[in-house]
Amino acid sequence: MKKRLAKTLCILLSLVILITAVSSCTKQPGLYNWWGGRMNVDYMLKLTLNVGDGDVVYDVPFDLYRNLFVYYKSRISDVTVNENSVAVVATNAQKTAVLKERTEDEIVEYYALMSIANKYGVGLTEDDKGLYEKAFEKQAQSLADILTEEDLEGYKGTALEYAKEKYNEVIVDKLKMTAEYFEYLFYKNLLLKRVKQAVVPNLADSIKQCYYHYEEVYIEYVKGDGQSENEAYLNIQKAYEELENGTAPNDVVQKYSNNSLYTSDMYFDSYGRIVGDEKGSSLGGTIIESVFALSEGQHSGILTGESSDDQMAYFAIVIRLDFSEEALYSENTIATQMFKYAYVGASQETTYYTDYNDILEAYSQNIRVEPYEESVYDRVAYNTMY
Numbered sequence: 001m002k003k004r005l006a007k008t009l010c011i012l013l014s015l016v017i018l019i020t021a022v023s024s025c026t027k028q029p030g031l032y033n034w035w036g037g038r039m040n041v042d043y044m045l046k047l048t049l050n051v052g053d054g055d056v057v058y059d060v061p062f063d064l065y066r067n068l069f070v071y072y073k074s075r076i077s078d079v080t081v082n083e084n085s086v087a088v089v090a091t092n093a094q095k096t097a098v099l100k101e102r103t104e105d106e107i108v109e110y111y112a113l114m115s116i117a118n119k120y121g122v123g124l125t126e127d128d129k130g131l132y133e134k135a136f137e138k139q140a141q142s143l144a145d146i147l148t149e150e151d152l153e154g155y156k157g158t159a160l161e162y163a164k165e166k167y168n169e170v171i172v173d174k175l176k177m178t179a180e181y182f183e184y185l186f187y188k189n190l191l192l193k194r195v196k197q198a199v200v201p202n203l204a205d206s207i208k209q210c211y212y213h214y215e216e217v218y219i220e221y222v223k224g225d226g227q228s229e230n231e232a233y234l235n236i237q238k239a240y241e242e243l244e245n246g247t248a249p250n251d252v253v254q255k256y257s258n259n260s261l262y263t264s265d266m267y268f269d270s271y272g273r274i275v276g277d278e279k280g281s282s283l284g285g286t287i288i289e290s291v292f293a294l295s296e297g298q299h300s301g302i303l304t305g306e307s308s309d310d311q312m313a314y315f316a317i318v319i320r321l322d323f324s325e326e327a328l329y330s331e332n333t334i335a336t337q338m339f340k341y342a343y344v345g346a347s348q349e350t351t352y353y354t355d356y357n358d359i360l361e362a363y364s365q366n367i368r369v370e371p372y373e374e375s376v377y378d379r380v381a382y383n384t385m386y
Contacts, residue, residue: 027386029066031379039379043372045104047111051366058111059372064184068103069385071181076382095382104369112363113191120198124187132186140164193329196339199359200352203339204323210342211267211275214291217243217253217317218262220307229313236302236315243299249319259314265321267334273344276334280345287318294320 030038044065047058076098080090117123143163155162171182196203217239221232239256243249250265257263267275268291272282290300300318307314328335337344340353349357371377 029070029386031062031066031376032384032386033379039376041376044377044380045107046370046372047108048368048370049111049115049363049366050368051115051363056115060107060111065103065107066385067178067180067184068106069099069380071178072099072102073382073385074176074178092382096380099382100380108364108367108369109360110188110191112360112367113188113195115363116195116359117191117198120195122194122198124191128187128190131190132183135186136164136167140167143167189331192331195360196329196356197325199356200339202325203328203352204325206350206352207328207338208323211269211323211338212291213265213267213321213323214287215249215253215265215319215321216257216262216287217319218257218259218314219316220259220309220312220314223306223311223313232315236317240302240317243317243319249299249321253319262316267338269343271343275337275344277344287316290318291320294318296320296322 028038031041033039041062043059044062045060047060049056049058073095076095078090078095079087080094082088114123140160140163143166144159147159147162152159152162168179171177171179175182177185200206217236219232219236219239221228223229235256239252242252242255253263268283268288269275272285272288274281274283284305286303286305290303294300298320303316303318305314305316306312328339340349342348342350
């Protein structure tokens with residue numbers, strides 16, 4: 001009897017090991033139990049928010065939790081530092097603790113944003129659900145429109161299908177994101193923009209007191225080379241005539257500027273320091289004074305000067321630009337810098353950023369987080385969530 005029982009247990013154990021081994025080779029997205037089976041889970045957390053208006057409860061979908069957990073999982077280090085300041089291999093338990101904390105902090109911020117947006121009447125609606133797909137389709141179509149037969153040689157699908165594949169490769173390979181996380185980020189940034197607009201209306205009026213926005217037609221030539229200088233001067237004259245005749249400034253810049261550093265618009269603070277420049281570079285006095293002298297929408301005459309390269313000089317036309325509210329409320333690095341600080345390198349935050357951040361912090365700190373189902377939550381780990 002004992003031998004038969006032992007034999008039966010061995011067979012069962014072998015089956016469990018076999019099932020686990022097979023399932024680990026073909027993991028589908030989801031949460032897995034101890035024997036390797038994929039669990040059916042609808043919700044992961046219950047959030048309770050109370051900012052003085054009574055409890056508001058949110059059930060956090062498993063798919064959202066998993067999306068964020070898996071994204072952070074791809075970025076977490078395999079090494080940690082112990083109490084003796086020695087680098088050691090992190091255990092699954094240590095990784096799990098970090099992943100849960102990061103995931104849940106992100107979820108709390110997202111739902112705080114959603115609650116604030118709903119309070120101001122600018123939350124996500126049913127009509128917003130397809131915005132990401134439309135934006136992605138539009139971006140992919142713009143690439144598909146310029147693809148040539150040579151680009152598509154050997155590809156069996158359509159140009160649009162090819163473009164979508166390439167964009168997804170950029171998301172995964174270059175941005176190091178999952179496609180699901182990239183979509184999540186799209187909607188989170190949409191919420192952030194709407195909340196900023198609601199809390200800090202007319203942001204451009206405030207930022208204009210501290211920053212300037214401009215672009216320039218910039219044509220370099222080799223000093224001492226008469227032909228190079230003459231060609232540059234003829235081109236700057238053509239650029240000036242096009243601007244005078246009403247051609248869009250950016251079109252003129254893209255057409256004539258021959259230095260890639262000067263084909264994009266730029267922002268600088270009252271001290272002439274360029275926003276978003278990692279080196280803290282400043283503009284030359286000629287450009288700064290020219291921008292100061294112009295009204296928004298105006299362009300300068302033809303300017304000349306020496307390039308940072310001793311062998312080169314330039315002709316330029318400066319165009320002062322206005323401030324787009326849409327751009328200023330975005331989450332790109334330059335917009336965030338100008339929203340947060342009154343000048344490049346400042347440590348003290350602006351009052352309008354403080355107002356916005358205080359509201360976000362108040363909502364985030366008043367959210368209570370609980371597992372939707374303890375047994376399911378306890379199963380979430382570095383090596384069980386895929």
